[in-house]
Amino acid sequence: MEPIRAKILKGDEVVLDGVDVWLSETQVLALHSWDGHFDLEQPSDDLMSGSFRIVLADGRSGEFFVTNVSIGSNSKTGVDIQGTGPLQ
Numbered sequence: 001m002e003p004i005r006a007k008i009l010k011g012d013e014v015v016l017d018g019v020d021v022w023l024s025e026t027q028v029l030a031l032h033s034w035d036g037h038f039d040l041e042q043p044s045d046d047l048m049s050g051s052f053r054i055v056l057a058d059g060r061s062g063e064f065f066v067t068n069v070s071i072g073s074n075s076k077t078g079v080d081i082q083g084t085g086p087l088q
Contacts, residue, residue, distance in 0.1 A: 002022075003020035003021060003022050003038075004020070004021055004022075004023065004056050004057055004058065005018060005019070005020060005021075005056070005057040006019055006020075006021045006038075006054050006055060006056050006057065007019075007054070007055045008047075008052055008053070008054055009052065009053045009054075009055065010046060010050060010051075010052050010053075015044065015046045015047065015052070016040075016044070016047075019038050019040070020038060020039075021036050021037070021038045021054065021056070021081075022036055022037050022038070023035070023036040023056075023087070024036065025087065032086060032087075033083060034062065034083040034087045035067075035080070035081060035082045035083060036054075036064075036080075036081045036083075037078060037079065037080050037081070038078075038079050038081075039072075039076040039077065039078055039079070040076060040077040040079060041076060041077075042077065043069070043071070043077045044077075047066050047069065047079060048066070048069070049066075050065070051063060051064075051065055051084070052064055052065065052066070052081075054081075054087075056087075060087050060088055061087070061088070062083050062084075062085055062086060062087035062088065063083065063084045063085050064081040064082060064083045064084055065081065065082060065084060066079055066080070066081055067080045067081060067082045068080040
C-alpha cells in the first residue's frame with residue numbers, strides 16, 4: 001500500500017495540508033468501508049474530536065472521524081481514522 005497526499009478539513013477550515021495518508025478500502029457484498037492512518041511530526045489539538053473531511057490528491061473525498069491518536073517510538077504522532085460514508 002502506498003501513501004496518497006491529502007488535505008484534512010474540519011468544516012471549511014483546513015487543519016492539515018500535504019499529509020501522506022495510507023488508506024484501506026473494503027467491500028463486502030454491496031457494503032463499502034474505508035479507514036486509514038497518517039503520521040504527524042507534532043500532535044494537533046484540532047484532531048482530537050469531531051467530524052472531518054479528507055480530500056485526496058486524486059480528487060476523491062470523504063467524511064471521517066479519528067479513532068486513535070498515539071505517540072510512537074519514532075516520536076511521531078500516529079492518527080488512525082475511520083470513514084463514515086463513501087470515499088468518492
